Amino acid sequence: MGLKRQILNLISHEAKLSPKMIATMLGQEENNIIRAIQQMENDKVILGYNTVINWDKMEGNGVTATIEVKVTPQREVGFNGVAERICRFPEVRSVHLMSGSYDLSVVVEGSNLKEIANFVSHKLSTLDEVQSTVTHFVLKTYKVDNFVFEDAREDERLVISP
């Protein structure tokens, strides 16, 4: 496996790993790691570093919805034109082109149900290319990006064993 992929495998699970730590883990020079990460940032392989948050543990939570969107592809730009337009809305968190019975999967965040309803009815559905939408509100989150939201159990192994 190439160095860049090894680095990505590590930081995709733990973005806070320092270059020094990554270098130790991979048996590499720290400078090689710094350079590889910089290059991947410049090449937009690495777009940014998010935090996985269990918002349920905070007060005043917002609402998340997944919206299935059917669209009419446009001449020359296909699905890209409309997908890029949808991406520009700040309340949109992610957009994927899907195979199957609908075209775009759009994840939207809002401070309450009404805000998302307004977004769908006023902003999304009114786009010329959008044929229909089906909105699913998230009720509870169990796992995101490899992190299970239930609190991990304590290490129950014997303190000392042969």
Place this chain on the structure above:
Amino acid sequence: MSSMDRYISNVVKSVPPSGIRKFFDLASQMQGVISLGVGEPDFVTPWHIREACFHALEHGYTMYTSNHGLIELREEIAIYQKRKIGVCYSPEDEILITIGVSEAVDLAMRALVEPGDEVLVPEPSFVCYAPGAMLAHGKAVPVQTFNRDQYRLKPEELEKCITPRSKVLVLAYPSNPTGAIMHEEDLTALLDIIIKNDLIVITDEIYSELTYNGSHVSIASLPGMRDRTVLLNGFSKAYAMTGWRVGYACGHSDIIDAMKKIHQYSIMCASIMGQKAALEALRNGEQEMRKMVESYNYRRRIILAGFDDIGMNCFEPKGAFYCFPSIRCTGMSSEEFCEKLLEEEKVAVVPGNAFGACGEGFVRCCYAANVNHIEEAVSRMGSFLNRHRKY
């Protein structure tokens, strides 16, 4: 209450108590201990393997299996060993499924050792071989290995311990507690002595998958050694299945048959749901296992770099998930070091002498632990060394 001691067999009385026990009692009474003293993976068994067990239970697999174990598991083990070490074993009569490697060690000792026979045990070693030999009425003969040789067994040290009663040589590499491995040339160097003295080898290869920067070589794969070797392996370490207790022995059908004779009267068979889970591990577990091994390797490098930073002398272990740093700079005995470290810094590591006299001056640290814990433990060991360093 009157003592019943007079009823206890002398053989059992002759076995010394575990060197770990006292320390275990001490460490487990204390709150907030960071432990590098564990001897098992920190992963839970991969989900698909646990799922295979549920499936087996749902479908009513709750009966005995043949004494040898499930034939499909033995077939899968034969394929696995052929692929890994290039040795063919017949699933019908050359493979026996046991309750972990521990049972297999006991069976092999009892099947091979006559009263007074000598069992050569390279030390520092895992704690069960010498008592296993003694309980089989044999005599355990420690063979020293040294830090300067990266704890590889050297022919000259083996030769020194050979007597006319030498019968069995135990090899257990990658090693618990040192993390040492034996390369092909190291094993080849032993062959003359083994063959000249007509020794039989019990090789415990439970950590074989946890070999870093290279692959494991089994002595069974070397010329003339297949029939002279009882190969033991299992699922505990590679697939994080310690609690399942499934292991196996491979070897010449005469030996496996003798081991089976003991197994059928004392154990009957390993649990069927455990065997079903082991089957799933062998059939579909490689990818998850590789991830776990990779993760141990990361942590191996982290702990070694940490020891280097705090000036703790440690040879680079190439296998298992242990390292075996020297504590001689403190002038303390291993036990004293471990007790003080526990008391003053709340870090648990295992005294090296628990694994044989030549482990004195060293401690076993297990890096199958959370990275933050490893870093914190090493940092506390650093402060401890700063206070107690003499040399």
